[in-house]
Amino acid sequence: MTRILVTGANGQLGQSIQRIASNYPALEFFFKNSKDMDITDTQNVAEIFENGHYHYCINCAAYTNVEQAESEQKKAFAVNAEGVRNIAENCFKNDVTLIHISTDYVFDGEKKEPYTINDKPNPINVYGASKLKGEQYIREIPGRYFIIRTSWLYSEFGNNFYKTILKKTKTDKVLRVTDKQKGCPTHAKNLANFVLGLIDSRSTHYGLHHFTDGEAMTWYGFAKRILAENGLENSLRLKKAKNYRTFARRPKNSVLATSYN
Incomplete structure (x- = not known):
């Protein structure tokens, strides 16, 4: 039986993995939410790993509030960078x-074509910078790893955006959504199946991967x-908004070119 530790189990991806876990009978899951496992607590993490005898760790734990990260930089880096180093x-x-x-x-977001795994990162907000630092820590530490970049998870x-749009239809007569940003909406269930497929197939294509649902669109197009x-x-009425009011800068084009090796 392959033993799998899943951190951040209460997030979108963590809950999606829980939903489909029974489809993978050869895998045994151990789900930890932020209360069970604080990835910034070195002693807590060390004890869980030493006692768990795991074969894989799927790290879904993250600070994901892009807006708040601008004013909570220390917290964002603590989770997305130092916490990731702790896990690695x-x-x-x-x-x-x-x-x-x-x-x-x-x-x-300045590139006009989709971003490949060979393109050089250059984050323009705190959230992106903290996630990139986490990637860099993983690369510096010896060991087997998959880093999977994804986008616009729902x-x-x-x-998430999908649920927000549905919620707004109950209160707003006019819905204004920006068409100035383009990306690939990705259903968390599809990402969950991809991740578990790597484990189930005993993939050795370690390293960096991009995974999305593959169809690029603007936020306006997604809302539609x-x-x-x-x-x-x-x-x-759905209207295009010329200005997207946001404290954090966001990439105009963040379409990822899916790549598995």
């Missing part, structure tokens, strides 16, 4: 393969898709 060091010490989830926001769990999927396209 313990994976190496305990011979555990690390699967770490990263983001399209490591790029500045699901039935937690807070969401309304259509839920039969709401005629229930309110």
Whole structure:
């Protein structure tokens, strides 16, 4: 039986993995939320790894509030960088393969084509910088790892753009959504299946990967898709917003070119 530690189990990806875990009978899961396991606590993490005898760790734990990260830089780096280093060091010490989830926001968005794994990162906000630092720590520590960058994650769990749009249809007569940013919406269930597929197939294609659902669109285009999927396209007016009010700078183009090796 392959033993798998999943951190950040209450997040979108963590809950999506829990939802499909029974589809992988050869895998045994140990789900830890932030209360069970604080990845910034070195002693707590060390004890969990030493006692768990895991084969894999899927690190879903992250500070993901892009806006708040601008004013909580220390906290963002504590989780997304120092916490990740803590996880990576313990994976190496305990011979555990690390699967770490990263983001399209490591790029500045100035490229017109999709970003490949060979493109040089250049984050333009604190969140992206903290996630990139976490990636760098993993690369510096010996051991087996997969770093999987994804984008615009959504699901039935937690807070995400998909759920926000549906919520706003109940209160807003006009919905204004920016068309100045382009990316690839990715359902957390699809990412979960990709991650578990790596484990189930005993993949040795270690290193950096990009995974998305593959279809590029703007936030406006995504909103239009969401309304259509839920039969709401005629229930309110959807308008393009010229300005996206945000404290954090965001990449204009963060489309990732999917690559598995």
